[in-house]
Amino acid sequence: MLLSILAALMLDSAAIDTAKTDSGFVFTTVDSIAITPVRDQHRSGTCWAFSTLGFLESEILRTQGKEVELSPMYVVSKTMLDRATYCVRMYNDVKFAGGGSAYDVIYCMGHYGLVPKSVMPGIRYGWTAADTLPVHGELDKVAGGFVKALTGQKKLSPVWREALQGIYDTYLGQCPDTFAYEGKQYTPKSYVESLGLKAEDYVSITSYTHHPFYERFALEVPDNWRMDQMYNVPLEDMMRIIDHALAHGYTLAWGADVSEVGFTRKGIGVVPDDDHGADITGSDMAKWVGMSADKKKEELTKRPLPEKTITQQMRQDAFDNWETTDDHGMQIFGTAKDQNGKRYYMVKNSWGTMRSDYKGIWYISEAFMQYKTNDVLVHKNAIPSDIRHKLGL
Numbered sequence: 001m002l003l004s005i006l007a008a009l010m011l012d013s014a015a016i017d018t019a020k021t022d023s024g025f026v027f028t029t030v031d032s033i034a035i036t037p038v039r040d041q042h043r044s045g046t047c048w049a050f051s052t053l054g055f056l057e058s059e060i061l062r063t064q065g066k067e068v069e070l071s072p073m074y075v076v077s078k079t080m081l082d083r084a085t086y087c088v089r090m091y092n093d094v095k096f097a098g099g100g101s102a103y104d105v106i107y108c109m110g111h112y113g114l115v116p117k118s119v120m121p122g123i124r125y126g127w128t129a130a131d132t133l134p135v136h137g138e139l140d141k142v143a144g145g146f147v148k149a150l151t152g153q154k155k156l157s158p159v160w161r162e163a164l165q166g167i168y169d170t171y172l173g174q175c176p177d178t179f180a181y182e183g184k185q186y187t188p189k190s191y192v193e194s195l196g197l198k199a200e201d202y203v204s205i206t207s208y209t210h211h212p213f214y215e216r217f218a219l220e221v222p223d224n225w226r227m228d229q230m231y232n233v234p235l236e237d238m239m240r241i242i243d244h245a246l247a248h249g250y251t252l253a254w255g256a257d258v259s260e261v262g263f264t265r266k267g268i269g270v271v272p273d274d275d276h277g278a279d280i281t282g283s284d285m286a287k288w289v290g291m292s293a294d295k296k297k298e299e300l301t302k303r304p305l306p307e308k309t310i311t312q313q314m315r316q317d318a319f320d321n322w323e324t325t326d327d328h329g330m331q332i333f334g335t336a337k338d339q340n341g342k343r344y345y346m347v348k349n350s351w352g353t354m355r356s357d358y359k360g361i362w363y364i365s366e367a368f369m370q371y372k373t374n375d376v377l378v379h380k381n382a383i384p385s386d387i388r389h390k391l392g393l
Helices: 001-010 013-017 048-062 073-089 104-109 137-150 158-171 188-195 235-247 275-282 285-290 293-301 312-318 366-372 385-391
Strands: 017-021 027-031 179-180 184-186 201-205 215-218 227-232 252-256 326-335 345-350 361-365 373-379
Touching: 013 252, 017 137, 017 179, 048 073, 048 104, 048 252, 048 326, 048 373, 073 104, 073 137, 073 158, 104 201, 137 158, 184 188, 184 275, 201 235, 235 252, 235 366, 235 373, 235 385, 293 385, 312 366, 326 361, 345 366, 361 366, 366 373
Parallel strands: 201 227
Antiparallel strands: 017 027, 027 326, 179 184, 201 373, 215 227, 252 326, 252 373, 326 345, 345 361
16 A cells, blocks of 8 residues: 555656666666655745755655645744744844755754645735745845844844744744644644654765764855754765665655756756766867857756766865855655666756656766755665764764
């Protein structure tokens, strides 16, 4: 019965089994873990909430065989008030913004709980009844302006948090203290308990050389403002953790840099050897030199091509030079191969089903995963035992 439920919940599995477009890539699924449908963060900087809640929804599928849709905007509301409090305590020397990290969701789950999306849809500002997707430009400016205005006050009133909460309540709706769902009464915390989720089961993994391996440190990126203590491991161990998790039925929340030439809006993430662009694309050198950057990107990503070999030092150099930034959060849920037998990771995005050639799924090469992964969030039991031992888990 459980297997049939999971099979029914797989995201358009027939389309995923063999995915191809006119781009020149043909992907065949190798293995795939059950996920909930692709959502759409639309015009909001809330990928961190969508991707990590998608990850938790897959955890519920894994342990209970039950599909739920969790409310991203409950998490956003709770997180932004915490972030504003932190910014004020730091005299606004740190940035207040709508971004966040996977750990923000885990923190929210552990401290405040979670609620179903039907209990808190999170959109009260639609211009028409058909407006059901997030648009946070105005909200972010209003909330950001409020937090900025607090700077320089001789003494803050005791109600400023209540006033800021009022902004989020107005745009997103109030976070419920109790609610009825499927015939039962819950608090946000008791609802998490009913799902079998425990915040302490989830850990963040990263791989950089400016801190010791097999120890924890707070990755120095703006959206890790809570200073999540991530476990630092060598690159080969980070990749082993990802592969071991997938092989044993666990998905991962993925924090990555998607500003690279090889990450396309069509659903591809690769690291083309752009230093030898003319050679690998078969282009005339003179013509290649004269191409625009956009045209070069198109030529480098429209079919499988040789990629750079990624090293630990390359990862570190890109991070130190601000070439790898904390751009986007997604969910890793499977692997595939292209028509040449090359391996890719299957990643669920939160840009809806119409913005890529593969209905909201991205195919990420091993080189891209090695190079542009900031961190992954995973159940601690999904980590290979020898690495867990080194980490003291």
